[in-house]
Amino acid sequence: MARIAVDAMGGDRAPGAIVDGAVQAARLLPVEVILVGPEERLKKIGMSESPALTVRKKRDSSITQMVELAKKREVDAVVSAGNTGAVVVAASLGLGLLSGIERPGIAILIPSLKGPVLVIDVGANVDSKPLHLYQYALMGSVYMREVLGKQNPSVGLLNVGEEESKGTDFTRESFKLLEESKLNFTGNIEGRDIFLGTCDVTVCEGFVGNVALKVSEGVAFALKELLVKELRRTFLNRLGASLLLPAFNRLKRQMDYAEYGGAPLLGVDGACFICHGASSAKAIRNAIRSAATFVSHEVNRRIVSAAVQPEGASA
Template identity: 50%
Template structure:
């Protein structure tokens, strides 16, 4: 299996991207096609003594993080993310992985690959750590303004991903809301609740923010605005907590001794909440596998993202999403009365 990697996208590109790709190739996770400026990539590759199953497709154009995605892609038809996505469309690669501009990757996927089946709104599905292992959250930032039917689509796509890729039988689907009661929320969540309840899903109802980390919900559904804020809040909180702990254990000798005793447990905990362990987030709802990575991804994150891409291809994710029925957007949404 060949995976196309946008070597020019990300805060630490191309160095960390190349390192991660080489590690994946060396471990035979997949054969790698690095897409980017060959004159820049070869000096990064040569000291690593790359294996034979890694190649370069040359292109000099790059979409910067601060560029308007649609406009940039119209002017830069040979941008690295566009070329990498075309490799998937042409069948030369099974998936694309990038840590570059999320907007540019989404735009490239829609322009080149197109939507999957009857899906209206592709969504970013990301794993979040919980007390019962990783669970799926979507949308994590692809759609900031959503209608109730879009949330239903997210739930349907998340259900397929959880079942096929995560191996969860009858995934429990929850709607993120400000209360568990059916009559809580805004027009968007009230309408989505009724649609989800009527759908052929294992819908467990509304869940609150504090319920996420119990791990009792396998697929957590929300719009991209809420999902992205929640995701970054969680990342920031985890970093702040470990910084606070590190500061406290340095204050007294007793604290230092205690910290030494629990250090293995702390390292294991840090690994559980480290985004690099989860690699990347698939863009669900496009006709191909497109894995979106954190902008600050290091080599480990890229290698793990390639693992995610391989898993999505092996489990036939795109085929499963293509079989989803369309959502009827013409019906009036019946909202429950206020409590």
């Protein structure tokens, strides 16, 4: 049974939503959840009723303490909705990197017209080299196969046009490395292709990936705000909207990042899941589920195996 440490104090809705999500996971999933944070405070909100849930007193920051637990192999994975930069630094330094991997990358699942697609890196690094992009593609492919069950995932390189010559020296060199690899590389893609589901894994440098992710959040939020305003404008609109409530809710579920849980920090020698700062209990529960799958499918062993034997052997 996977042992998952959860940062009780990380995130905008901590500790309430975090504790709720951890309790739900401990009850519903075959996992052991270790909440890390101030013991007294957490005990007070009554989450210690589940046998699969324990609390660790906070000595250092909860992130540092979680990483310590993972380093000593007292837990198999860590989950945090705390500051992303702090989690990346603590996990990278505390756990070290996998053999054959030079930089960690945050891999996020994004809803597309053809189901969830993976984008890596969305901000662990902002000084990537082409080789790092190849390694992101490799790690993302293993993750999509092992955790999402996608066989032979296709890989696209985020660029400003589809032709091989497009972009910068950086993208052209990355293109070459990906093309020469045994990955299922399908070429350059543009920003809009991510959401059309053109390929299963999109690789990009962390600055660009971070902007792409936050732009997509911003557009979705703005559209929702404008739509809600329109729907409240007249009586007929409100009537129509009430008829469509189930449809809007279905749409909302399809676009809900919380369905996919957290984003793995791929490349560290351990399992580390980073959750959105605004994570709900459901998002935390699903991140814990993803972390458990990550552990049981031995994603890291398969990444190392693929990185060491780049002839396409999949462990």
